[in-house]
Amino acid sequence: MAATKRMTVSQALVEFLGHQWTVDGEIRERTIPGMFGIFGHGNVAGIGQALKQVNVEQPDLMPYYQARNEQAMVHQSVGFARMHRRRATLASAASVGPGAANMLTGAALATTNRLPALLLPSDTFATRVADPVLQQLEQPWDIGLTVNDAFRPLSKFFDRVQRPEQLYSIALAAMRVLTDPVETGAVTIALPEDVQAEAIDVPIAFLQDREWHVRRPRPEHAPLARAVAAIRRAKRPIIVAGGGVIYSGAEDRLRALVEATGIPVGTSQAGGGVLAWDHPQNLGGIGATGTLAANRLAAEADLVIGIGTRYSDFTTASRTAFRNPDVVFVNINVASFDAYKHGTQLPVIADAAEALAELSIELDGHRISAEYAERIAQEKAGWDALVDEAFAPSGLSVPGQPEIIGAVQSASAPKDVIVQAAGSLPGDLHKLWRVRDPLGYHVEYAFSCMGYEIAGGLGVKRGLLADGDDRDVIVMVGDGSYLMLNTELVTAVAEGIKIIVVLIQNHGFASIGHLSETVGSERFGTLYREYDASARNFQGETKLPVDLAMNARSYGVDVVEIAPGPDAISALSAAITAAKASDNATVIHIESDPRVYAPGGEGWWDVPVPEVSTLPSTQRARADYERSRVAQRPLLGEEEGE
Structure with a gap:
């Protein structure tokens, strides 16, 4: 008979998490090196007791950290994960009801950013022997529904431990998603408060060190060959570098490629840092909040090489950034969901670092024209001078x-x-x-x-x-x-x-205040002012x-x-x-003065303006909106007007 250890479900989960390791090439680190917890009746006798016991017996196994807000626990985990390039994150344990619900925003943030975070919200009694308990949500049309079901659309993985025996398969499946560069995001394991404290004979094998090797797939030969041919044909290529370059540790390989070929780079927000700001090929941010240099060259590009980007509306300037009617997309991404965006017929489904290494080999000797290189240098120098003035x-x-x-x-x-x-x-x-x-x-x-x-x-x-x-x-x-x-x-x-x-x-709200002006709402509701009872608004002058x-x-x-x-x-x-x-x-x-703006980058963001209004400001904004929207297109590379 296999060796076992008598433990509660919470004790087993905490010890299991302390023995998980992420391996990425030569790097090996703890996947969950610590846990946040805010305790209530739902978890104080479960996860709370387990963390206390570990703190006494094995303090280095699962360090406990306090937080003042459940949402903030998840935010801290995401910041931690970013610095570790998604190899490690922290767990967050919350109590039943409002404690769990407070983590919903954090879950959505983690999943949207494709960054791992482990959420352990407590749940109401699986046995329903005490039903309804304090803070329990009741729906007569589905008695089994709880607050934690709201995590389902926000998580990349969701499950509920209804019986102690389910812990093994659920915990292992959760770790697979946390460490998968394609699927990672918020991982939620709901823990009913009675099940947390139930005892089970846990196999020792479940509690031993386990390694999760990060997948770094290489590009398939045929898709890579098609991408290389497109790059060699292009006259005005541009790279859009996203967070995937950072998470795969591919910045050195990106630098080697662009130095060899001269192809310029624009970055998404998540891609900031892929090149030093003063690198000759770094045009800075691209899209709605991008630089003049990046956006002007993007508008003329006949080839866009997306590397590790999910192409958000800010990155594409709501699909107005790439205006060449013959533009073609080569999308390099570990996730096929992103690689196929914008109707490309040239997806390369691969890890960024692996793809860049092979691109450098296949593009050996290829370089952009001297004319295009000069244009890149001029646009970059012009933008750098504008930033100097702004500073x-x-x-x-x-x-x-x-x-x-x-x-x-x-x-x-x-x-x-x-x-x-x-x-x-x-x-x-x-x-x-x-x-x-x-x-x-x-x-x-x-x-x-x-x-x-x-x-x-x-x-x-x-x-x-x-x-x-x-x-x-x-x-x-x-x-x-x-x-x-x-x-x-x-x-x-x-x-x-x-x-x-x-x-x-x-x-006030500087960003939305400015946006409010551009859509004709004249900063309504965006100022921190005393309430004007006669006007029935907050638009007065008294701060x-x-x-x-x-x-x-x-x-x-x-x-x-x-x-x-x-x-x-x-x-x-x-x-x-x-x-x-x-x-x-x-x-x-x-x-600060919120009406002093940074230099414009010729980017646009699609925020619809009412088609009809009695306000002159809104009428003017609608006319501007219609003019700007002319440049918007599906980004499928079709001829304009088709």
Whole structure:
């Protein structure tokens, strides 16, 4: 008879997770090196007890971390996973009902970003002996439905442990998805609170070390040959590099290919860092928030080589970026779902690093024309000059966001990581931030979740510390996003985790405020103002007397307030320098003018405007919308007008 160990389901799951290893080539690391948990009646006697027992008996097996919000637990896991190139993540355990529901946003974010996160929401009694329990959702048309069923469309894997014996197959299937570069995302195992505490004789084999080898498929010969032929025929090719290049560790191979061929590169948000900003072939961000250099060359490209990109609407500028009527797509992606996008007949289903290595061999001796190379250099030089102008201190009492970014850039070190997610900052950073390290740029823009920044920044820092990397993490966040989820600053204080938070206060929602103007809604509902009872809106001039610096100070972090004035930018640079020298988490508060914009990149984003309206502003916006939409096309390479 095989050896067994008498354990509860929770104890078995925690010990199992502590023995899972991801192997990626020569790299071997713990797949789940720690677990967050916020406890309630649903899990305090299950996962909570199991973590306590492990903490006493094997403290290094599954370290426990606190958080202040269940959503933030998942955000930290995603930030951690990004720094580990999807080889490792953290688990998050929550209680029944509201605790579990709080993780739904995090689950959607992880899945949308294709980043692994393990979610362990507690569930109501499997036996239903106590039914309904506190915090139980009841639906008379489906008594078995619980809050956790909401995770199904948000997860890449979902299952519920209804009986202890199911744990083995569910846990193994969950690990397969977590470590699969094609399928990874949120992985959810719902744990009924009674089953968590039930005992079972667990096979010792289930608790032993297990390795999960990351698949790095090479391209098939025929698809690769067709792609190579298309690249050799192209006169104006451009590469769109996405997060897949980062996750496969392919940045060196990408650099070798573009240096040999001269093909320029535009990056998605997730692809930031694939090349250093000053590399001759790096045109910067592409698409709706892209640079002039990238978008002008993309508009003329006869061949688009997508590598590890999912082609979001921002990357394609809502399908207006690639305007050549004869444009052809070569899509290199480990996932066939992405490789076949835009109707391409040239998909290459392969790992980015493996495909780039073989492309370099097959394209040996091939190079773009001297004329195209000169055009690339001119567009890049022109854009770099515009960024220099945007970064130059204006001397205004309340500076604009571009020069704030410039000050942070100048005071940061080459390997520092910038973290952002929502508002106007992602667009400005995509255009302006000069990335100098493959892991130096983390803008969560697949879900663009307000409130991600501080929690995600903590996860990024945890991921770096786990590798013995002491580079600084700089979180840039607007006041709107800060107010959504700032309590993880307490987590930073509790564990002595140093992050630098640049809190930009513009008294509202800068991004949506600007968008509101472009669609004719005149910033309605986007300003933080006192309620005007006579007008019945918040559009007045009286700003709210909110002291966000004091709020941050109350959490125990160091706070630096930059006073408005002509020296605000130099004071910000000095504050960043001081924060980098400190061992403590620091929040730097600065006011900004939300109406000072970054240079335009000739990108467009499709946000429909009402066809009819009594408002002149909306009527004008609709006319602009119709003009812009003329350039939109299905991106199937067909002739315009067909």
